[in-house]
Amino acid sequence: MTWPAPGICYGGDYNPEQWPRDVWDEDVRLMREAGVSIVTLGVFAWGTVEVADGVRDWSWLDDAIDLLHAHGIAVDLATPTAAPPSWLLTAHPDITPVLADGYREPPGGRNAWCPAHPVYRRYALRHVEELARRYGAHPAVRLWHVGNELGGGNVRCYCDRSAAAFRAWLADRHGSLDAVNEAWGTAQWGHRFSAWEQIDPPRGRHGAPNPSLYLDFERYSSDALLTQYLAEKEVIARHSAAPVTTNFMVGAGAHIVDYASWAPHTAVVATDHYTLVDDECREQDLALAGDRTRGMSPGRAPWLLMEHSTGAPSWQQRNRAKDPGEIARNALGHVARGADGVLFFQWRASRAGAEQFHSAMLPHGGTRTRVWREVVALGADLRRIAEVAGTRVEPARVAVVVDDAAGWALQHGLMPHRGLSYGRELRAWHRALWDRQVLCDVVPVTAALDGYDLVIVPTLLVVDDDAAARLAGVPERGGTLVVTYLSGICDADGQVIPGGFPGRFRDVLGVWTDEFYPLQPGERVALDDGSTVADWTERVVLDGAQAVVRYTSSSLAGAPAVTERPVGTGAAWYVSAALELDSLGRVVDRLLAETGVPRTVEAPAGVEAVRRVGPGGSYLFLLNHTDAEHAVTGSGAADLAGTDLLTGAAVAGRMLVPPGAARVVREHRTHP
Ligand code: GLA
Numbered sequence: 001m002t003w004p005a006p007g008i009c010y011g012g013d014y015n016p017e018q019w020p021r022d023v024w025d026e027d028v029r030l031m032r033e034a035g036v037s038i039v040t041l042g043v044f045a046w047g048t049v050e051v052a053d054g055v056r057d058w059s060w061l062d063d064a065i066d067l068l069h070a071h072g073i074a075v076d077l078a079t080p081t082a083a084p085p086s087w088l089l090t091a092h093p094d095i096t097p098v099l100a101d102g103y104r105e106p107p108g109g110r111n112a113w114c115p116a117h118p119v120y121r122r123y124a125l126r127h128v129e130e131l132a133r134r135y136g137a138h139p140a141v142r143l144w145h146v147g148n149e150l151g152g153g154n155v156r157c158y159c160d161r162s163a164a165a166f167r168a169w170l171a172d173r174h175g176s177l178d179a180v181n182e183a184w185g186t187a188q189w190g191h192r193f194s195a196w197e198q199i200d201p202p203r204g205r206h207g208a209p210n211p212s213l214y215l216d217f218e219r220y221s222s223d224a225l226l227t228q229y230l231a232e233k234e235v236i237a238r239h240s241a242a243p244v245t246t247n248f249m250v251g252a253g254a255h256i257v258d259y260a261s262w263a264p265h266t267a268v269v270a271t272d273h274y275t276l277v278d279d280e281c282r283e284q285d286l287a288l289a290g291d292r293t294r295g296m297s298p299g300r301a302p303w304l305l306m307e308h309s310t311g312a313p314s315w316q317q318r319n320r321a322k323d324p325g326e327i328a329r330n331a332l333g334h335v336a337r338g339a340d341g342v343l344f345f346q347w348r349a350s351r352a353g354a355e356q357f358h359s360a361m362l363p364h365g366g367t368r369t370r371v372w373r374e375v376v377a378l379g380a381d382l383r384r385i386a387e388v389a390g391t392r393v394e395p396a397r398v399a400v401v402v403d404d405a406a407g408w409a410l411q412h413g414l415m416p417h418r419g420l421s422y423g424r425e426l427r428a429w430h431r432a433l434w435d436r437q438v439l440c441d442v443v444p445v446t447a448a449l450d451g452y453d454l455v456i457v458p459t460l461l462v463v464d465d466d467a468a469a470r471l472a473g474v475p476e477r478g479g480t481l482v483v484t485y486l487s488g489i490c491d492a493d494g495q496v497i498p499g500g501f502p503g504r505f506r507d508v509l510g511v512w513t514d515e516f517y518p519l520q521p522g523e524r525v526a527l528d529d530g531s532t533v534a535d536w537t538e539r540v541v542l543d544g545a546q547a548v549v550r551y552t553s554s555s556l557a558g559a560p561a562v563t564e565r566p567v568g569t570g571a572a573w574y575v576s577a578a579l580e581l582d583s584l585g586r587v588v589d590r591l592l593a594e595t596g597v598p599r600t601v602e603a604p605a606g607v608e609a610v611r612r613v614g615p616g617g618s619y620l621f622l623l624n625h626t627d628a629e630h631a632v633t634g635s636g637a638a639d640l641a642g643t644d645l646l647t648g649a650a651v652a653g654r655m656l657v658p659p660g661a662a663r664v665v666r667e668h669r670t671h672p
Pocket of ligand 1: 345
């Protein structure tokens with residue numbers, strides 16, 4: 001697709017409707033000063049345009065788009081369907097969603113609509129049609145932004161309309177009621193259904209809904225929101241040739257919707273990312289989100305960071321400002337991992353409304369603030385590295401496999417251990433690689449795995465035949481497969497695969513688990529590598545594999561904890577325990593040594609290094625997240641050589657990166 005603005009896009013959400021007209025002139029002047037090249041316009045502007053049913057006041061939006069265009073700023077035009085107007089919600093109060101406990105959301109928020117509601121759909125598409133007709137050919141409109149954080153902002157809807165839509169979805173997926181009964185194992189508790197009307201969403205506060213029903217309801221809910229996205233996209237395409245996307249919320253855990261299945265429907269994968277105050281390694285969470293966003297971008301094509309923050313958001317308990325330099329490090333961290341645009345929420349801090357204390361590119365204190373100075377400096381940095389745009393992150397040799405459905409299944413129902421979040425192992429394995437400057441793609445379970453030397457599969461509870469076969473194929477072709485506990489246990493319907501855990505992966509791993517031993521709070525089991533584990537252990541029986549690490553305490557003493565089965569020139573590893581970072585790091589060191597996967601550079605943990613490559617050059621991003629200066633050298637025999645585009649300094653051999661600093665080195669090396 002044609003990229004919406006030259007170089008690395010820079011900008012944010014722009015809400016001129018919150019300000020008097022004379023402020024807009026200052027806005028565009030300051031946008032130019034900061035190097036803003038694109039803004040997202042109109043995200044929540046349904047009620048300020050369609051002021052009454054069918055009555056539209058386009059004047060302010062006409063004016064804003066023309067003004068931006070006159071100043072050379074591209075528009076990412078949003079369909080404002082995230083927030084229906086008050087008059088519509090008053091006329092049709094049942095548009096808002098009903099929660100699992102029967103509580104209907106009141107108006108006054110946003111993203112509060114039932115995706116199965118025909119009135120909402122009709123009004124939303126009618127407005128999108130008018131919007132696209134009016135601006136579809138406007139030269140400023142370079143990108144369309146459908147709704148806002150579909151799936152992230154929306155809650156699940158359990159109303160009667162959703163129940164009916166769920167039943168239709170089930171008929172489509174399973175073909176017959178008998179097939180549903182079979183897939184869900186409804187013989188248990190005598191829940192057999194004899195008519196479709198007997199099936200409801202998993203409502204209620206307590207109890208234990210059938211896990212297979214729950215899993216299908218999650219899938220239905222993802223598809224229901226995707227249907228809304230696709231309907232809006234189709235309307236837009238009737239009037240505009242500009243590319244269409246929507247802002248995902250890609251993170252480390254199980255998403256609210258299955259974004260990987262949505263990604264092929266976007267012209268460019270776009271996502272929002274906010275760091276969390278209580279995250280003990282915020283930068284790694286950011287890196288993981290980037291690796292996962294790239295992993296779902298078809299062809300690993302450049303993606304767009306649609307939102308992040310210049311400082312404190314307003315939705316956490318204690319909203320933390322970013323440290324000096326952190327704004328640039330965060331933004332460049334996304335670029336390093338494949339973003340060709342970094343945008344913020346939002347351009348100018350709002351005086352009023354729910355988000356009045358949210359940080360912005362232009363804070364309440366105006367241009368004399370530190371944030372403003374750093375925003376202007378970042379804009380200049382992005383211009384200095386403009387030639388990076390269009391290059392790709394170098395091919396990773398390690399893949400970490402993720403699947404939202406596996407996460408939904410893991411986190412729900414009467415599980416052996418209800419305190420395990422899906423993102424936990426994903427974070428831990430990614431962290432060990434991140435600490436070592438080893439690049440990985442975080443890929444959906446549907447991805448081709450051929451190019452990877454090392455494939456890591458954390459807690460993939462649910463797995464279908466196709467994915468199981470592709471994963472088993474990794475060691476057979478000489479690669480190394482690593483599978484953690486609670487993987488391969490259930491089929492795609494959520495039914496346990498008989499014969500012992502880890503079901504689908506037993507044969508390839510050469511082990512089977514006799515019994516799970518989830519640990520109690522405070523309980524720890526020792527390993528023969530000198531570490532201890534909390535939360536999860538298993539009694540593993542070798543069946544072709546050999547033990548790499550053994551348990552040395554509890555009733556499991558002497559039993560294998562980590563195993564390896566050589567398969568030709570490849571290997572299949574099983575990790576049965578929730579390893580701590582030190583122990584996991586030792587396993588990773590051994591895996592890297594055995595597979596020959598190199599580090600991007602040699603540097604201490606906390607220094608991030610990623611390379612982007614293209615026909616025009618090779619660019620090494622270095623981000624020092626620590627508060628000490630660190631030396632970075634090439635990996636193996638390769639020396640660092642090139643020019644830092646941010647400072648202009650020549651780089652030869654060894655590079656000193658000051659605390660908190662970022663460097664982007666155009667390297668004197670050609671890349672295959
Ligand atoms: C989300 C939304 C934005 C804004 C930010 C604040 O990402 O998409 O509209 O509310 O959160 O952090």
